[in-house]
Amino acid sequence: MSQIxxxxxxxxxxxxxxxxxxxxxxxDEIYDHFQGVGCGVCIEDMEAIIASCEETTKG
Ligand code: FES
Structure with a gap:
């Protein structure tokens, strides 16, 4: 399991x-969806996930 x-x-x-x-x-929407407040260290990972999801849902 890769915990991000x-x-x-x-x-x-x-x-x-x-x-x-x-x-x-x-x-931010991800943070709100889960708990609201975090340290923000994982923000780049979150952005990468959003980007990869956008690619795979296109078309
Ligand atoms: S908010 Fe994700 S590691 Fe802290």
Whole structure:
């Protein structure tokens, strides 16, 4: 399991699922969706997940 967010114990899979099903488009939306407040260290990982989800949902 690749955990990308230590604050909330989120795995990549869990974040990807939320991005797809809730149509989250920014790291802030992801943070709000889960807990609201975190350290922000994982923000680049969140952005990467959003980007990869956007690519795979195109077309
Ligand atoms: S590691 Fe994700 S908010 Fe802290």
């Amino acid at each position: 967010c230590e604050c909330w114990g989120l795995t990549r899979k869990k974040v990807e699922e939320a991005v797809r099903t809730r149509h989250l488009r920014t790291p």
